[in-house]
Amino acid sequence: MFIHAALNEIHLKIVYYGPGLSGKTANLEYVYRHIDPSLKGDMISLTSREDRTIFFDFLQLEVGHIDGKKPKFNLYTVPGQIHYDLTRKIVLSGVDSIIFVADSQKARMEDNINTLLDLEKHLIQDGKTLEEFPWILQYNKRDLPDCETLDTLNHRLNFYNIPFFEAAATQGKGVFNTLKASIKEVVAHAHARLGETRRMRA
Amino acid sequence: MTFESHPKRLDSVLTRRQFDEVLQCLSALARKCRISAVFLVNGSGQILAEHNGKGPSSAGLAALAAGSYAASREMARLLNETPQFPMVLYEGRNQNVFIASVAADCFLIVVFGRESALGMVRIFTRKTIEELAPVFGQTEQEPAPDGMIDASFREALNRRLDQTFGPDSE
Numbered sequence: 001m002f003i004h005a006a007l008n009e010i011h012l013k014i015v016y017y018g019p020g021l022s023g024k025t026a027n028l029e030y031v032y033r034h035i036d037p038s039l040k041g042d043m044i045s046l047t048s049r050e051d052r053t054i055f056f057d058f059l060q061l062e063v064g065h066i067d068g069k070k071p072k073f074n075l076y077t078v079p080g081q082i083h084y085d086l087t088r089k090i091v092l093s094g095v096d097s098i099i100f101v102a103d104s105q106k107a108r109m110e111d112n113i114n115t116l117l118d119l120e121k122h123l124i125q126d127g128k129t130l131e132e133f134p135w136i137l138q139y140n141k142r143d144l145p146d147c148e149t150l151d152t153l154n155h156r157l158n159f160y161n162i163p164f165f166e167a168a169a170t171q172g173k174g175v176f177n178t179l180k181a182s183i184k185e186v187v188a189h190a191h192a193r194l195g196e197t198r199r200m201r202a
Numbered sequence: 203m204t205f206e207s208h209p210k211r212l213d214s215v216l217t218r219r220q221f222d223e224v225l226q227c228l229s230a231l232a233r234k235c236r237i238s239a240v241f242l243v244n245g246s247g248q249i250l251a252e253h254n255g256k257g258p259s260s261a262g263l264a265a266l267a268a269g270s271y272a273a274s275r276e277m278a279r280l281l282n283e284t285p286q287f288p289m290v291l292y293e294g295r296n297q298n299v300f301i302a303s304v305a306a307d308c309f310l311i312v313v314f315g316r317e318s319a320l321g322m323v324r325i326f327t328r329k330t331i332e333e334l335a336p337v338f339g340q341t342e343q344e345p346a347p348d349g350m351i352d353a354s355f356r357e358a359l360n361r362r363l364d365q366t367f368g369p370d371s372e
């Protein structure tokens with residue numbers, strides 16, 4: 001979190017994380033296409049010729065003035081493919097909250113789990129843990145046949161009992177629900193953190 | 203604002219005083235070198251201050267520069283290099299972009315055209331970095347201003363989110 005006291009701005013960074021092809025970029029594209037132009041900047045996508053993310057996608061979102069303050073949400077996606085490990089580390093730098101986009105297809109369960117372990121590794125290197133860090137789950141591609149049941153997904157991935165959302169990102173289903181929940185969660189955490197700092201000072 | 207290498211990165215706060223000092227440094231640089239725009243950006247790509255005349259739109263540029271800056275630092279690490287003043291230069295046909303480190307987690311993006319000489323920009327950018335150092339020199343973490351995020355802010359934000367993105371479906 002970065003607070004610009006002179007301009008009354010609160011900057012928060014939210015990162016979409018998940019295995020390759022799970023639909024992280026699809027989430028951000030849907031947000032970009034369906035939001036009021038006055039609330040968004042350009043979307044930046046660093047992709048390969050095959051449309052795979054090689055560095056990140058970025059979109060800055062605003063919701064206007066709230067109570068005299070101006071929150072700004074910096075949304076990023078990471079590249080899911082295994083060999084972009086260092087790139088993911090860079091994109092995660094300074095992250096305030098994570099949306100883990102899991103692929104609901106049965107065949108992708110192992111990839112979901114490995115990517116979650118990969119995320120945990122990065123968080124730990126940065127002195128954080130999955131248990132304490134604010135993150136939520138999106139079970140994407142619910143429109144496809146051969147999806148795991150929600151029970152199974154929760155059993156395998158949601159061991160901290162965090163909020164989860166079903167989605168079909170290419171159709172936009174669940175995209176804004178997920179984003180809203182993530183924003184609410186990151187702001188709640190920021191609120192708690194600021195209170196904590198103040199108490200430590202008092 | 204502090205940019206110490208604490209493993210659990212602290213939130214950062216830019217105070218009004220720091221902001222004013224930074225703005226002065228940036229506009230002095232812009233005046234001396236006739237650059238198009240200059241931004242001070244933190245490691246997460248968030249803009250602390252900008253002096254932007256006819257320059258480019260900023261949030262995307264800052265995000266890209268932060269990525270590029272971090273990538274060149276990682277490359278240096280892989281090559282066992284420890285760059286003192288890592289500077290990255292992008293040379294275009296009409297516009298050049300200079301990325302230069304200010305503190306551990308903070309850098310400058312300088313955008314300039316043909317009317318500015320690269321040597322000049324380089325020298326004055328380095329000078330600006332020296333001027334900026336004491337602004338970020340304190341070791342005490344600045345407290346966030348009171349009431350930046352409180353219950354009433356959160357309620358108002360939640361209402362705005364519902365208006366903007368629609369109420370929860372399903």
Ligand SMILES: Nc1nc2c(ncn2[C@@H]2O[C@H](COP(=O)(O)OP(=O)(O)OP(=O)(O)O)[C@@H](O)[C@H]2O)c(=O)[nH]1
Pocket residue numbers: 018019020021022023024025026027051052053054077078079080081140141142143144167168169170171
């Ligand atoms: N049927 C279906 N296809 C989806 C859905 N979400 C994404 N896709 C498709 O899955 C493919 C990969 O989506 P991306 O959004 O590029 O995946 P990504 O997670 O960004 O992948 P990387 O950039 O490699 O990490 C694309 O062909 C999308 O159209 C979904 O909900 N349902």
Ligand SMILES: [Mg+2]
Pocket residue numbers: 024025026052053077078079080
């Ligand atoms: Mg992608």
